[in-house]
Each structure stands twice: as structure tokens, then as C-alpha cells.
Amino acid sequence: MSPVSKSAAAIAAARAEGRPALICYLPAGFPDVQGTIDAAVAMAENGADIIEVGIPYSDPVMDGSVIQAATVQSLAQGFKVAQVFDIVKGITERCSATVMIMTYWNPVLRMGVDEFSRRLAEAGGAGLITPDLVPDEAAEWMEASDKYGLDRVFLVAPSSTEARMKATVDASRGFVYCVSVMGVTGARAEVSDAAAAVVAAAHAAGAENACVGLGVSARKHVEEIGAYSDGVIVGTALVAALRDGGVDAVAKLTAELSGRAVNA
Amino acid sequence: MNPMTGDPDQGGSKPASAPSHSLRHAAGPYFGDYGGRWMPESLIAAMDELNETFEAAKADPEFIAQVKDLNKNYSGRPSLLTEAKRFSEAAGGVRVFLKREDLNHTGSHKINNVLGQALLAKRMGKTRIIAETGAGQHGVASATAAALMGLECVVYMGAEDTRRQALNVARMQLLGATVIPVTAGSQTLKDAINEALRDWVANVGTTHYLLGTAAGGHPFPAMVRYFHEVIGEEAREQIIAQAGRLPDAVAACIGGGSNAIGIFHGFLDDADVELYGFEAGGDGIDTPRHAATITLGRPGVLHGAKSYLMQDDDGQTIESHSISAGLDYPGVGPEHAYLADIGRVHYEPITDTEAMDAFSLLCRTEGIIPAIESSHALAGVLKIAERKIAAGAVPKETIIIANLSGRGDKDVGTAAEWFNLIDTEKDAK
Numbered sequence: 080m081s082p083v084s085k086s087a088a089a090i091a092a093a094r095a096e097g098r099p100a101l102i103c104y105l106p107a108g109f110p111d112v113q114g115t116i117d118a119a120v121a122m123a124e125n126g127a128d129i130i131e132v133g134i135p136y137s138d139p140v141m142d143g144s145v146i147q148a149a150t151v152q153s154l155a156q157g158f159k160v161a162q163v164f165d166i167v168k169g170i171t172e173r174c175s176a177t178v179m180i181m182t183y184w185n186p187v188l189r190m191g192v193d194e195f196s197r198r199l200a201e202a203g204g205a206g207l208i209t210p211d212l213v214p215d216e217a218a219e220w221m222e223a224s225d226k227y228g229l230d231r232v233f234l235v236a237p238s239s240t241e242a243r244m245k246a247t248v249d250a251s252r253g254f255v256y257c258v259s260v261m262g263v264t265g266a267r268a269e270v271s272d273a274a275a276a277v278v279a280a281a282h283a284a285g286a287e288n289a290c291v292g293l294g295v296s297a298r299k300h301v302e303e304i305g306a307y308s309d310g311v312i313v314g315t316a317l318v319a320a321l322r323d324g325g326v327d328a329v330a331k332l333t334a335e336l337s338g339r340a341v342n343a
Numbered sequence: 344m345n346p347m348t349g350d351p352d353q354g355g356s357k358p359a360s361a362p363s364h365s366l367r368h369a370a371g372p373y374f375g376d377y378g379g380r381w382m383p384e385s386l387i388a389a390m391d392e393l394n395e396t397f398e399a400a401k402a403d404p405e406f407i408a409q410v411k412d413l414n415k416n417y418s419g420r421p422s423l424l425t426e427a428k429r430f431s432e433a434a435g436g437v438r439v440f441l442k443r444e445d446l447n448h449t450g451s452h453k454i455n456n457v458l459g460q461a462l463l464a465k466r467m468g469k470t471r472i473i474a475e476t477g478a479g480q481h482g483v484a485s486a487t488a489a490a491l492m493g494l495e496c497v498v499y500m501g502a503e504d505t506r507r508q509a510l511n512v513a514r515m516q517l518l519g520a521t522v523i524p525v526t527a528g529s530q531t532l533k534d535a536i537n538e539a540l541r542d543w544v545a546n547v548g549t550t551h552y553l554l555g556t557a558a559g560g561h562p563f564p565a566m567v568r569y570f571h572e573v574i575g576e577e578a579r580e581q582i583i584a585q586a587g588r589l590p591d592a593v594a595a596c597i598g599g600g601s602n603a604i605g606i607f608h609g610f611l612d613d614a615d616v617e618l619y620g621f622e623a624g625g626d627g628i629d630t631p632r633h634a635a636t637i638t639l640g641r642p643g644v645l646h647g648a649k650s651y652l653m654q655d656d657d658g659q660t661i662e663s664h665s666i667s668a669g670l671d672y673p674g675v676g677p678e679h680a681y682l683a684d685i686g687r688v689h690y691e692p693i694t695d696t697e698a699m700d701a702f703s704l705l706c707r708t709e710g711i712i713p714a715i716e717s718s719h720a721l722a723g724v725l726k727i728a729e730r731k732i733a734a735g736a737v738p739k740e741t742i743i744i745a746n747l748s749g750r751g752d753k754d755v756g757t758a759a760e761w762f763n764l765i766d767t768e769k770d771a772k
């Protein structure tokens with residue numbers, strides 16, 4: 080029996096309001112630990128259903144230059160992985176948004192998959208998004224996520240075969256992360272039309288929730304993608320806003336993305 | 344069996360599949376608990392395509408003939424096995440033989456792998472190859488193979504390395520490659536690999552990532568080894584022909600581990616042959632400046648494989664340091680991690696100073712300028728010899744093979760500086 084999924088519940092609540100879920104990313108420790116919490120709360124107050132907190136990592140192969148620069152800064156300021164639990168706790172204490180961690184796998188392995196999972200659950204986190212972990216290598220994580228009732232969000236891509244799509248959808252809980260393009264994170268003027276095909280394939284493979292990320296930066300993308308998917312993931316554009324205009328800019332952009340008036 | 348080389352002890356009447364206890368033909372994806380595919384889903388389809396192409400090519404006589412022909416008529420194989428008599432005297436009189444990968448076209452073992460992989464790229468219909476490089480040796484080899492086979496070539500290189508290795512940058516450009524300086528992260532080899540992976544994700548339809556060492560996700564470790572197996576198979580045959588028996592020990596340097604796994608392959612199932620991998624000890628393993636991944640690292644995942652890794656308590660990769668750019672990598676191929684754990688291969692660090700002393704010794708005793716990478720293996724040979732003699736071995740009845748993985752032309756600037764041959768003050772004026 081699978082545990083109740085917090086992220087699936089958040090997506091279902093958005094669906095009940097007739098809109099795609101808005102999933103907003105920001106890196107832990109950027110601009111600093113308190114700043115991450117404040118920016119995340121501003122996201123939640125302006126329409127984010129799920130907050131995705133990224134753990135800065137020395138070798139972020141799926142990230143483009145904007146997110147790289149933010150995570151490099153966070154690490155240079157001395158960010159430690161265990162602080163991500165303080166951040167998750169800090170956010171969940173102040174708002175009702177669902178909080179996930181996005182992390183490359185080695186920091187989790189280093190802490191120990193079970194220990195990491197236990198601390199994430201204790202902090203009130205919903206689960207993990209894992210850009211460089213495929214289900215084939217995830218036996219330990221499958222076990223720990225079941226034990227602690229955490230969501231496990233794997234990625235699927237335009238290059239995923241039907242068999243891999245099925246296996247990945249089956250292994251995921253909460254939602255599957257549909258990569259919109261063959262590429263790394265970064266705002267793009269247009270979101271690739273490959274995204275619709277990936278979402279269709281994920282749905283066909285049995286995914287209840289298929290959310291789209293990579294390249295999404297504007298309200299028009301949210302509307303376009305929201306028409307066929309269950310949620311929209313925004314990263315780089317928000318990180319750039321936080322970098323250039325602080326929490327206020329994040330609040331404004333999140334409100335814009337969600338189609339609401341700013342709640343400052 | 345590796346039909347590319349005839350694999351003397353496996354071919355002929357013996358069955359094609361290796362016996363289950365053999366260590367020589369480990370197929371991956373796993374080497375014990377190591378290896379696998381710890382990488383983004385976006386790249387898995389390309390890894391599967393590569394694996395299928397590689398498996399089909401290995402069974403295709405035409406492919407094997409192509410590789411053999413290039414090895415012989417382009418690279419100049421077989422490479423010599425040279426008895427280093429004057430160097431041997433300095434090693435207490437043990438007999439030291441050098442496997443002369445330095446004599447290959449482009450000056451190192453790297454050519455074996457790039458020719459094989461470039462052929463696979465063509466088989467897959469890819470028109471573009473990308474590669475990472477530290478000192479530039481693998482970049483030059485990749486640019487060479489691309490020129491030979493009419494492929495577009497882009498090489499990622501840490502920005503700092505492009506300045507230090509300006510001549511190799513020019514060599515790559517002369518060969519028609521584009522060199523992209525990487526300013527991300529620590530601006531070193533590992534960041535060049537990250538950038539190459541980002542390129543690959545975005546261009547995987549047209550592009551093959553020609554990884555330069557026996558690391559990375561499956562099938563890279565087993566595939567890169569396959570193309571270097573020729574080193575060990577030649578060496579085994581040559582030592583039997585020249586010395587009448589197998590060696591007592593074989594030594595190689597370890598960056599990601601490709602030249603080492605290539606020569607070890609010839610001897611892994613010969614239990615009496617001791618195998619040694621020498622890592623870069625930099626300023627010493629009691630300092631933070633080294634690249635002794637197996638000696639001091641802990642298991643983790645980086646660039647697609649689980650293996651030993653230089654990492655901090657948070658799982659962040661630690662920057663490595665070595666005078667030798669080719670060994671300056673905080674990871675190591677997964678097969679070595681496994682061979683270390685089961686005790687089949689001994690891995691030890693060699694400091695910059697020990698390596699440069701051995702470098703100088705080989706120059707002056709044999710008239711061969713070795714790559715600084717390979718000098719780590721030579722320094723290791725001196726240590727093995729000393730220990731064996733101390734344990735009562737008769738020197739002239741003791742045989743050690745060192746893999747001379749490359750020549751030192753690229754290192755002349757570094758060595759001149761190390762030995763104070765350049766008047767830097769005068770140059771500055």
C-alpha cells in the first residue's frame with residue numbers, strides 16, 4: 080500500500096480549481112538560508128502549490144548558467160547539506176505549500192539514504208526530485224521513501240523509450256517530471272513542443288500527474304502547458320528574479336505566473 | 344574474447360565466453376557494487392544506443408578488421424616492449440621493461456580508445472564528437488580521430504588548462520577542432536566533463552560523447568577497456584617472447600584508469616603477477632593537495648558511475664591536485680574500485696616529487712622523455728623493486744613491466760619549470 084502523497088494532493092487541489100499546479104524552484108542557501116525561506120514563503124503566498132528547494136552541488140550537470148551561478152554562490156558561502164532540513168522546516172512552519180527537495184544523488188548517498196529520508200520527513204518535506212537518479216539504480220531510495228512516506232519524482236525525457244517511460248511512471252509517486260527539451264535548465268523564449276508529446280506518453284503510461292519543467296519562464300508558458308499537463312515547473316526565471324530583485328521580485332513573478340494579483 | 348587482438352590465451356580452441364572466475368572480461372554495468380548508470384534519464388537512450396552498437400561491433404569481423412588496421416597502419420601498433428637496462432640498474436638491478444605507448448601516433452595510449460569510439464560514432468550515424476580534456480592529450484587524440492574520419496569535433500577544456508596548455512590548444516585547432524574553455528565550477532577537468540555532458544544532453548541526436556577514460560556510466564568503462572586491452576595482450580606476448588616468462592609485477596599510473604586497465608587486462612587472471620596502480624599523490628596524501636582517489640576517497644557517484652570519489656562529508660566533490668594534468672581527476676573508473684576492494688590490484692600514491700625524480704631518471708638513463716603521468720608508474724616501479732629486494736628477491740631474476748602510457752613532449756614546459764631550467768625572472772623582464 081502506498082502512502083498518501085503530499086504532492087499528488089497539492090496537484091489535485093489545483094485541478095479542483097481548474098488550473099495546473101504551479102511548482103516553483105529555488106536553490107537552498109541562495110541568497111542565504113533565511114533568504115531562501117523568505118523567498119519560498121513569498122512564492123507560496125503568490126500562488127505556488129509546490130516549492131522545490133534545490134541542494135547546491137559541486138557538479139550540477141543538468142543545470143544551466145543561472146542556477147549554476149546561484150548554487151556556486153551558496154556553496155562558497157559555506158552552505159551545508161543538513162541546512163536544507165532547516166529550510167524545509169522553516170517554510171512548512173510558515174505556509175501550507177508542499178515542499179520537495181531537488182537533489183543530485185551523491186549528497187544523499189553520502190548522508191545515507193535512510194538518514195536523509197528520515198530527516199526530510201521529520202522536517203515536513205514531501206519527497207525528492209532526483210535529476211540524476213534513474214529508477215534502475217534507486218532500490219535503496221524506493222525502500223526509504225516507502226518507509227518514511229515520501230514522494231519520489233523521477234524525470235522522463237523526449238528520449239525516453241516507451242518501456243522506460245512505463246518503468247519510470249511506475250516507480251514515481253506524486254508526479255513525474257517531464258523534461259520539455261533535450262537540454263539543461265534555463266529560461267527559453269518558447270517552450271519546446273516536445274513537451275506535449277512527453278506528457279501524452281507519461282499519461283499513456285499511467286501517470287496521474289505529469290508536470291513539465293525546463294525552459295518555462297512566463298505566464299503564457301503556464302497557460303500553454305497547463306492546457307495539457309497537470310503542473311508547470313519554473314526554475315531559472317525565479318532564480319534570476321531573486322538574484323536581481325530579491326523577495327519582492329520573486330513575489331511579483333510568482334503572482335504573474337499564477338495569474339493573480341501580487342500578495343506582498 | 345577480444346578478437347581484435349587475437350587474445351592468445353582465449354582464442355582458438357577455447358570457448359568464446361570467458362570462464363566465470365575470470366576477471367579479464369567483466370562486462371559491466373556493475374563491477375561488484377560499482378559502476379552502473381547514475382545519470383540523467385535524458386542520456387539513457389543514448390547510452391543504450393551506444394551499448395547496442397558496441398556489442399554488435401564486437402561481433403562484427405568488419406569492425407574488428409577496421410580497428411586492427413587502424414592500430415597497425417595509423418597508430419603504429421604493436422607498440423614496443425623495451426628493456427630499460429640502465430634504468431634497471433637504478434632500480435637495484437631488477438629487470439624493468441617499458442610498454443611503449445609513448446610511441447603511438449599522437450604520443451600516448453589515448454589513441455587506442457578514440458579510434459575505436461570514433462568508428463562507433465560513425466556506425467551510429469553521428470556527425471559530431473565532443474570530448475573533455477585536462478592537459479590536452481585526449482583532446483588532441485579526439486581531434487585527430489575526428490580529422491581522420493571526417494567528424495566535427497568540439498573539445499571542452501578548463502579555462503585554466505587552456506592557458507597552461509596553449510600549445511595543445513593550438514594542436515587541436517590545427518587538427519580542425521573547436522576548443523571551448525570552461526569557466527564553470529572549479530574550471531578543471533571535472534568541470535570540462537560536466538560541460539561536455541550538458542552539450543551531450545542538448546545534442547545527443549547528432550553527437551557522440553567520446554569519453555577519454557575508463558570511467559562514466561555503462562558501457563563506457565567496459566568499452567574503453569576493450570579498446571585498450573590490446574596493450575595488455577601485446578605486453579603479455581612480448582614479455583614471454585623476450586624474457587621467457589610472465590613478469591613478477593605490472594605497474595601503471597591511474598587517472599581515470601584507462602591505460603592501467605588496458606595493461607592489467609593481459610595479466611588479471613595470472614594470479615602470480617602482482618598488479619600496481621599508482622595514483623597522483625600531489626604534495627602528499629597528508630596534505631589536501633592530491634588526487635589519491637582510491638587511497639583516500641570514499642564510494643560515491645560522479646559522472647555516471649559509482650566508484651571511489653574524493654568528496655567531503657556533504658558529498659561535494661573535492662578538487663584534486665597533481666603536477667600531472669592527466670591524473671588530476673577526483674574520480675576513478677569503477678572497475679578499479681572493484682579490483683581494489685577484492686585486493687587483486689594494489690593502489691598507492693606517488694607524490695609530485697617522486698614522479699619528477701623518476702621522470703628525470705628515465706630521461707638520463709634511457710634517452711626517453713616520459714609523460715609526467717607515466718612517471719608516476721616509473722616511480723612506483725622503483726618502490727616495488729626496493730621492497731622486493733628487501734624481501735630477498737634476486738634482482739636480476741625479478742621482472743617488472745611499467746606502462747609508459749605517453750611521451751613527455753607536452754610536459755617539457757612543466758618539467759623545465761620544475762627543474763629550474765627556465766630563468767623566469769629574465770623571462771619576466
Ligand SMILES: Cc1ncc(COP(=O)(O)O)c(C=O)c1O
Pocket residue numbers: 451452453477478480481555556557596597598599600601602603668669670714716717748749750
Ligand atoms: C600519457 C597519459 N597517461 C595517463 C593518463 C591518465 O589517464 P588514464 O588513467 O585514463 O590512463 C593520461 C591522461 O591524460 C595521459 O595523457
